Amino acid sequence: MNSIKREKIIGLIGQNIQGSLSPQIHNYLASVMGLKYHYFLFDIEPFELKKAIEAIKIMDIKGVNVTIPYKSEAVKYLDEVDERVKKIGAVNTIVNENGKLVGYNTDVDGFDEMSYSKGITFKDKKVVLFGAGGAARAVLYYLKDQNVDQLYLINRTLNKAETVKKDFNKVIDNINIIEWTSEKKEQVVKDSDIIINATPLGMENEYQDISPVKSESINEEQVLIDLVYKPRVTKFLSFGQKKKAKIVSGIEMLVYQAVGSFELWTNQEVEYHVIDELIKNL
Ligand SMILES: NC(=O)c1ccc[n+]([C@@H]2O[C@H](COP(=O)([O-])OP(=O)(O)OC[C@H]3O[C@@H](n4cnc5c(N)ncnc54)[C@H](OP(=O)(O)O)[C@@H]3O)[C@@H](O)[C@H]2O)c1
CATH class of the missing domain: 3.40.50.720 (NAD(P)-binding Rossmann-like Domain)
Incomplete structure (x- = not known):
């Protein structure tokens, strides 16, 4: 098995997320674009949120999506957030930018x-x-x-x-x-x-x-x-x-918000035909 570099680890922090489509979406994008990122589900309990976010930095992984019920609370454990997150009060994407955890909201x-x-x-x-x-x-x-x-x-x-x-x-x-x-x-x-x-x-x-x-x-x-x-x-x-x-359907927004996160982590633009294909196949 090819080894996975930890700076290519991405994932989702949430509760009861076993049914999430995000691994399918992100692992598809990584494979189609030839990027060796791997997406994992991190199902955590509320009392573990702060430590889980600290772990992104400690383990030097690339970042995570955040979903229900942690989108608002996660904001207070980040080093920096963009203007949108300040206004919305919720973060759905955390990027580890050289040891600094920055929060974004790609739901917009x-x-x-x-x-x-x-x-x-x-x-x-x-x-x-x-x-x-x-x-x-x-x-x-x-x-x-x-x-x-x-x-x-x-x-x-x-x-x-x-x-x-x-x-x-x-x-x-x-x-x-x-x-x-x-x-x-x-x-x-x-x-x-x-x-x-x-x-x-x-x-x-x-x-x-x-x-x-x-x-x-x-x-x-x-x-x-x-x-x-x-x-x-x-x-x-x-x-x-x-x-x-x-x-x-919400599937369209789900895919586009995922693309937004994927682009933040990888610095690569996802082409429209890839997105269309993804929406069709989900
Ligand atoms: N497609 C996508 O990409 C995408 C992105 C983000 C979210 N979503 C979906 O959008 C929905 C809301 O997410 P969120 O992040 O806004 O959650 P949230 O912050 O927990 O807010 C939930 C909202 O739904 C209301 N609500 C919950 N249960 C209800 C019920 N039984 N009857 C009436 N209203 C109820 C709440 O009203 P109260 O204020 O009265 O509690 C609140 O306004 C979820 O289903 C989520 O999966 C989809």
Whole structure:
């Protein structure tokens, strides 16, 4: 067996991540591009997070992705973070830059590239965003430059939505909070152009049969974007499919955010045809 150089070790820190598609994505990119990187899963308990991040430096490995539930907490154990991470408050990529751990957020790139590749534009659109966690914040970071007409933020926990609105107030002045249980909710969805799910609702197993919206609120003019990627067609997207609306699975964003991380670790650009092939084969 070829030996693996430790500076070519990359991976994922998270909890209950056995089903992650990231090893498949990154090991595919490494092999197609002839780079000898290897991606491993590091399933850790919350009390181990600080030590696990220190270990990146001690063992001199190249870096890791960070996923649920550590994206926010990981920020405080890094030497440096970029502007996006400061604004979003969540990191999904750590790079060991000659002994200095630097945090990035490529979920923003993932959403950006996915929107571009699908021809989705947000200018002058009414956009509904479900969720107020790290993923929703990454979406908002992207949307701040898109001149949306109105943005409706709907989250189960109201005060979390209020905090997000406050944090983004200076860069997005048209965020409207709608309460999760409000009677207005379905009407707002009905009147919107683009609906984004940035909650785990619809995810296989526990949430599989749940959608953040009702089927009656969806019409064929709308665009439905789900950040959930397993299954490819969630309950929410199935409503759009039935109404012949445009639907986009989270798999696109997943691949593009992975490409962003891979490029940070390797300093190599991934070509579009490789990305297309990857999305088709996952
Ligand atoms: N495709 C991709 O590349 C990609 C990238 C990032 C994330 N994601 C997906 O996006 C989803 C959110 O991730 P995250 O990082 O933002 O997680 P997070 O920071 O933990 O936030 C979770 C959000 O979902 C809401 N939520 C959780 N359980 C809910 C329930 N039972 N009913 C209603 N709302 C619920 C939470 O609301 P409360 O505030 O009320 O708790 C919160 O707003 C996950 O499914 C993740 O896999 C996909």
